[in-house]
Amino acid sequence: MQELRVTVSPWPGGKRWVYSITFDEALSDLHRFAIPILDEFRVPGHLEVVVGQMGQVRKIGASSYNGFKHMGPDELREMLARGWGVGNHSWSHEATNAQTADLELGRAKEVLEEAIGEPITIYCSSGDNSNMNDGALAACRRFGYLGAMSLTDALNRPEDADLLWINRTFLHTQGYAPFYSEFDPFRNIPHARRDRGWIIDYLHCPLEQPVHPNKDCSAAQLRERIETVRAEGGEDLWAARVEEAVDYRYTRRAAKIEAVPGRAGEFTVAVPGLHPAVRKRTVTLELPEGTRAADVDGRRVEIVKRGPLLLIDVDLSRPRTLRISGDQGVAQ
Ligand SMILES: [Zn+2]
Secondary structure: OHHHOOOOOOOHHHEEEEEEEEEOOOOHHOOOOHHHHHHHHHOEEEEOHHHHHHHOOOOOOOOOOOOEOOHHHHHHHHHHOOOOOEEEOOOOOOOOOOHHHHHHHHHHHHHHHHOOOOOOEEEEEOOOHHHHHHHHHHHHHHHOOOOOOOOOOEEEOOOOOOOOOOOOOEEEOOOOOOOOEEEOOOOOOHHEEEEEOOOEEEEEEOOOOOOOOOOOOOOOHHHHHHHHHHHHHHHHEEEOOHHHHHHHHHHHHHOOOEOOOOOEEEEEEEEOOOOOOOOOOEEEEEEEEEEEEEEEEEEOOEEEEEEEEEEEEOOOOOEEEEEEEEEEOOOO
């Protein structure tokens, strides 16, 4: 009899690739264009909050966004209710490192959690990747963050070794020097589809015209990008809140599936040592070909067919016993 293999699907529901979009500075003017466009296409966004200026008119160095208003606690809570997520974009938008981490990562996390009534598990580097230094990332681990978002234009992949380092793709009218990359509504999509990748777009606050061509796109370009993501993604796409995709990666990585000796078709499924900050612990399991029925802790669960895949969702908040039966080597 062939060995039966049960595996955790790279993404929920056997989806092929993942898309998220992040708005640094969490400006109230997102209500003008970005929020309605994302609502229309049912794509959740993610807000990166400068905690020391929450609810205030922006005044940070020579920022292109000075004079714009940051969302305050009530506005952020309203966005959570719409299914968006919130991350810490540091306290001051200045240097985050071993010396400043208590304020920029520790105190900022506490204040933001209190303001929005939800745990903060995502840090978003301000400025550039210099705030992804070793001291900052060590402090992220110490303060219990699950993800740290960079400005590296690359995919995130299901097998990534460092779950804390997250890549983001610029969604701007023009890329940075020296390439000045043209706006591309298809950026990274075929690559994500091939590699089962997770694209996270990065911008600030799209308006009629971009506030700065190397920091934003226009509202029309945002619409074109989101339309393209939906059209190209179809049923293969998971449009995810950043926190949920991060939780899934952690849970999948921690999952242990072990055959119960002497009991054909029976497995224990658990996530020993999973980081306590992971909230959503449901994974999709891929069952062997020929499986006809599946029980979790003695209860029949519905098997979903997706192409050749046979899938079930299992909440691993506690260890489970899985029993499968069918033909082609599966216990009758
Ligand atoms: Zn910023």
